[in-house]
Amino acid sequence: MIGRMRERVVAACDGASKGNPGPAGWAWVVADDTETPARWEAGPLGRATNNIAELTALERLLASTDPGVPLEVRMDSQYAMKAVTTWLPGWKRNGWKTSAGKPVANQELVVRIDELLGGRTVDFRYVPAHQVDGDPLNDFADRAASQAAVVQQPAGSDLGSPEPPASPDTPKGRSGAGTNRSTGGKAPRRSGGSAARTIKAKFPGRCVCGRPYAAGEDIAKNAQGWGHPQCRTADADAG
Numbered sequence: 001m002i003g004r005m006r007e008r009v010v011a012a013c014d015g016a017s018k019g020n021p022g023p024a025g026w027a028w029v030v031a032d033d034t035e036t037p038a039r040w041e042a043g044p045l046g047r048a049t050n051n052i053a054e055l056t057a058l059e060r061l062l063a064s065t066d067p068g069v070p071l072e073v074r075m076d077s078q079y080a081m082k083a084v085t086t087w088l089p090g091w092k093r094n095g096w097k098t099s100a101g102k103p104v105a106n107q108e109l110v111v112r113i114d115e116l117l118g119g120r121t122v123d124f125r126y127v128p129a130h131q132v133d134g135d136p137l138n139d140f141a142d143r144a145a146s147q148a149a150v151v152q153q154p155a156g157s158d159l160g161s162p163e164p165p166a167s168p169d170t171p172k173g174r175s176g177a178g179t180n181r182s183t184g185g186k187a188p189r190r191s192g193g194s195a196a197r198t199i200k201a202k203f204p205g206r207c208v209c210g211r212p213y214a215a216g217e218d219i220a221k222n223a224q225g226w227g228h229p230q231c232r233t234a235d236a237d238a239g
Helices: 050-063 078-093 107-117 136-151
Strands: 009-017 022-031 037-048 071-075 122-126 198-200 218-222 225-227
Touching (some): 037 050, 037 136, 050 078, 050 107
Parallel strands (some): 071 122
Antiparallel strands (some): 009 022, 022 037, 198 218
8 A cells, every 4th residue: 555654645647548539548656755756557448538547547546545544636637536526426316327317427437436535535636737847746647647558568666667758748848937736626627828738649539529630730638638729628528
């Protein structure tokens, strides 16, 4: 177990899907007392969606930490965080159906996470992804998940793996303007004029709006994964 005998554990988790759905991976990282990455784990998922990768990362983190120690989880996935903090109570009341009467997506993972959250103190904090001067733990988890998705091999500190390589999604250098590192658990919507990172897609995929994008096309991370920059304010349709 990670974090035993500590007053509080700070961690981050992330998932990646190269195509959504496509080759996917998950990762979590736990910090030491100076918030430097101390232990981490990443693994492949074969072909899966970004949402499955994000939820799997959270499930693996919760399963790998001491339930008796308060845990702070930093995430850049609005979908995964809202699923377990906002939508979950209503889903359970509705017999695992959404407000529209549809079966809850990825129910098995959500149920498992709900079980792991029982009786423990967990503070979820949203952190923007791929920001200059962004949260270093989230960046580490993002890079580890991306590497696991690409190579489809497990990695981690217990396996003696080196730190995951820098991601092309992560800006280099420092900017003059500061970046909000956390919103205290709230998941704000990004406006069309936000400073969200736009990159060239390495793989073709499909945006949350339903329209595809091609390899080489500009994309940005939105609430459910990667997609058209103009669609990055879209929330997951799961209420």
